[in-house]
Amino acid sequence: MKTIVIVNPQAGNGRTEKIWPNIESALEKSIGSFEVLQTTCRGDATDLSRRILAVDTVRIVAVGGDGHLNEVLNGFIENDLPVNPEARLSFVMTGTGCDFQRSLGISGKWQNAAAKLKDAKVRKIDVGKVTYTAADKTQKIRYFDNIASFGLSGAVDHCLEHSRLRNYLGGSPLFLWATIKTVFTHPNQSIRFRINDGPEEEICSRLGLLANGRYFGGAMHAAPEAELDDGLLDLLMLKEISVAKFLWHLPKIYKGTHLKIPEIFFQKVRKFTAESSEQVILDIDGESPGYLAATFEVLPKILNLQI
Structure with a gap:
């Protein structure tokens, strides 16, 4: 070939x-x-x-x-x-x-x-799909291999995009600096959501993510139970939390030992829809293309990954 x-x-x-x-x-x-x-x-x-x-x-x-x-x-x-x-x-x-x-x-x-x-070797893996709201208010579609998220992570993208520190720091130190800097200015936000077309629920959250892969944000082990070929996305939402408590738990997120802390909502899903009356920024595989409202879905074993 x-x-x-x-x-x-x-x-x-x-x-x-x-x-x-x-x-x-x-x-x-x-x-x-x-x-x-x-x-x-x-x-x-x-x-x-x-x-x-x-x-x-x-x-x-x-x-x-x-x-x-x-x-x-x-x-x-x-x-x-x-x-x-x-x-x-x-x-x-x-x-x-x-x-x-x-x-x-x-x-x-x-x-x-x-x-x-x-x-x-070749293995078939799942791919995530996000139907999201672009800056011009139109609905657009983007696929992802790793993690799509909203809230704090999207704000971190915006912080990094305009930071001169990109020229001096790289990898984990850069993302850690941007996360700590951003968490002081990015609030908890009210999110209305549905899981697998179920009833509407509401949560006040600082960060939410749908994971196909396990790591994001420069080596944060955000979704330690995610599998690339299980036909599911791992949903994690960080419930309303103070800045001090977020910083206290941040090392656990890097280690992947955070799933059992009370402030984490965790569930494996096939589909997740979220919207907000506030401007909630998306992050899709490290890029920020738009905002909520958005629908996250999984396309099972659609990609031939050779690695």
Whole structure:
């Protein structure tokens, strides 16, 4: 099967462009020959992968961060169906968070992911779907491989997008700084929700997430029981909580030992709908495309992941 590598040279604050010759050499040793395409703007990776898969059955390797992998993934699926059912997706993570690969037991170094591709097996995994409200108030759809969330996490995205510290910090320290900074200004918000088309409920929450993978926010072990192929999303909502208590529990979230604290609402779901009279920001695989109201669903075993 032909291999095409789609690279985001700007991933990791431009670091990917600098180390690309090393990555290219490592990939040649692992998987042999391949074609290289580079993105130049947001949305490129989705357009490139979709055009490729419409005419050819290939393996696409995404080289970049979690957001870049998400863009490539969105080229694999259209109208809740695979664009090419036999195509395969692989990745080498070079971004700031590199959270999705942690769910697969791969450490943060890109060299480990590149080497693993040599004998990579194919497994079918679930993909999440979010129908959300864009800034222009229209309804849009985005698919996700890892975690979609709302509230504090979306506000953290906005904080990072405008921070110069991105040029000096990376990975976990950057996300930890942004989380602590943002929690002092981001309030608990009133959320109306339904689980699996059940009755409407209401919660005052600082953060909610729907997890396919286990890690987000630069190594937070947010969903320790999530499985990539169980046909379910792990729903976690942080109930009304003070800043002091949130900071007290934050180390537990990094360790994945937080599910039993009283302030956590946890349930495995197939569908979750949420809305609010307040502006609640979304985060989808590390990017912030819109707001609640939103519906989160799972598409079981729709993606061929080769890693």
